Amino acid sequence: MQYKIAVSGAAEIGHCCDNIVLLSKEIGREIARHHCVLISGATTGVPYFSAQGCKQAGGFNVGFSPASSEIEHLRRYRLPLDVFDVMIYTGADYSGRDIIMTKSADAIIIACGRMGTLHEFTTAVECRKIIGVLEGSGGTADKIRGLVKGTYRGIKRIVYDSDPAALVRKVAERVDAEKKKIKL
Numbered sequence: 001m002q003y004k005i006a007v008s009g010a011a012e013i014g015h016c017c018d019n020i021v022l023l024s025k026e027i028g029r030e031i032a033r034h035h036c037v038l039i040s041g042a043t044t045g046v047p048y049f050s051a052q053g054c055k056q057a058g059g060f061n062v063g064f065s066p067a068s069s070e071i072e073h074l075r076r077y078r079l080p081l082d083v084f085d086v087m088i089y090t091g092a093d094y095s096g097r098d099i100i101m102t103k104s105a106d107a108i109i110i111a112c113g114r115m116g117t118l119h120e121f122t123t124a125v126e127c128r129k130i131i132g133v134l135e136g137s138g139g140t141a142d143k144i145r146g147l148v149k150g151t152y153r154g155i156k157r158i159v160y161d162s163d164p165a166a167l168v169r170k171v172a173e174r175v176d177a178e179k180k181k182i183k184l
Contacts, residue, residue, distance in 0.1 A: 003036045003175045004062070005168070006105035008120040009046025009112045009141070016112035016138040020046065023137060023164050025053030027109055030168035032059025039064065041094075041101055041120075042087060043079055046111050051083040062086045064101035066094045099123050106175045107132065109167065113140030128157065130178065132171040136162040 007027055013020050028050035031038045038054040040047035042063025051061045063084040067073035068091030073081065081087065090097045094116060102108060102123040107130035110121055117140040124131050125148075133144050148155045159174065161167035 002060075003034075003106045003172065003179070004039050004104065005031050005036045005171060005175075006039045006101055006108040006120070006124075007031075007047050007050040008041070008102075008108055008110050008117045009050070009137070010114050010117065010139055011041075011043045011045040011047070012114075013045045013112065015114075016046070017136060020112055020137060021049050023134065024049035024111060025056070026164040027111060027134070027168060028053025028055070028059065029057040030165050032057035034168060034172040036172060037062060039101060039105055041066070041097055041116070042073070042081075042084060046113070048080055048083065050111075055083045060085050062088065064097050064104070065089045066092065066097040095119065102129065103127055105129060106179075107171045109171060110134065110141045110144065112137040115140075117141070125157075130171055130174045131158045132167045133158060133160045134162065134164060134167055135160050 024046045032054045037060050039062045042065045061084045065073045067077050090100050098120045102120050108124045109132040111134040133141050159170045
């Protein structure tokens with residue numbers, strides 16, 4: 001079974017690092033190279049560019065839309081469809097979609113981000129998911145180390161790196177090791 005890695009990050013990238021588009025695409029390509037499925041909130045910005053990179057590398061993308069239909073996805077939310085192999089219309093708006101998507105993943109990678117990314121991060125922590133943080137990407141990603149200082153549960157499940165290839169490799173290795181423990 002292929003692992004499902006969610007990509008969470010800023011839909012609007014003006015506050016992200018200068019090379020966020022390239023970094024996002026590299027995350028997607030690396031997810032494809034590791035034979036994992038990329039899942040995202042089917043939005044613009046970091047999730048979209050990651051899905052583009054995944055698709056360009058021959059990978060498979062699943063989008064979790066906040067909308068209840070394709071028409072609503074396109075007209076009300078004004079979100080893309082072109083790079084997704086499967087679209088799940090949650091009808092749960094953004095906050096509900098975040099939870100459904102995050103709980104569906106084996107792991108999540110955080111790049112840049114704003115409040116929605118923070119919501120997906122805290123959901124991942126509460127659901128005990130493996131979390132990869134792309135440091136130096138800006139926004140929420142660069143604040144996570146400070147947020148988790150102390151004795152919070154789940155912080156040992158967070159890995160950090162500024163290199164997308166290394167980050168995806170670390171996350172995939174952690175998921176693989178965890179899945180092997182479960183199969184024993």
